[in-house]
Amino acid sequence: MTIDVSMSGLSGSLQPTMPRRLPSAVQSAGSSQRSFAESLAIAQRGPLGNTASAQQGDEQRAREAAERFVAMTFVEPVLASLRDSNSAAEPFKPNQAEKQFRGMLDNQLAERVVSAADFPLVDRLASDLLRTASSAAQPTAIAQEERTR
Numbered sequence: 611m612t613i614d615v616s617m618s619g620l621s622g623s624l625q626p627t628m629p630r631r632l633p634s635a636v637q638s639a640g641s642s643q644r645s646f647a648e649s650l651a652i653a654q655r656g657p658l659g660n661t662a663s664a665q666q667g668d669e670q671r672a673r674e675a676a677e678r679f680v681a682m683t684f685v686e687p688v689l690a691s692l693r694d695s696n697s698a699a700e701p702f703k704p705n706q707a708e709k710q711f712r713g714m715l716d717n718q719l720a721e722r723v724v725s726a727a728d729f730p731l732v733d734r735l736a737s738d739l740l741r742t743a744s745s746a747a748q749p750t751a752i753a754q755e756e757r758t759r
Contacts, residue, residue: 669740676735677724684731685720 693712696704704712724732 668743669736672736672739672743673732675739676732678721679735680729680732681717681720681724685723686716689716689720 690713693704693716698704
């Protein structure tokens with residue numbers, strides 16, 4: 611039950627009203643959005659499930675995860691130690707705001723350094739992630755096939 615506040619009188623009384631149905635144009639827009647979302651999902655995974663485009667997506671996600679890991683584990687600590695060893699004179703010394711946000715700056719800078727450089731470690735981690743994911747997915751696919759039999 612909804613409450614409709616009408617401004618037609620001076621009293622401004624609260625009158626309970628029944629919820630109204632949405633116009634058909636709004637309903638059809640919702641269904642077309644739903645079908646668009648379904649089409650988008652099919653395009654991302656491919657019409658037959660895991661196709662080449664989905665595999666490229668997996669490779670891209672594995673590479674991004676490896677880049678974030680390398681940035682967080684190796685590059686950020688180096689940047690943090692460089693900033694901590696800063697012995698600048700008073701006018702050039704970092705103020706409170708710089709100290710507060712330096713972690714965020716180091717994070718962004720580390721991610722840019724890793725994505726711009728070609729670290730062999732990133733390639734190795736990405737391939738290991740893909741291999742681990744594919745070996746973990748194989749028993750699941752076999753179990754699903756056995757259930758359908």
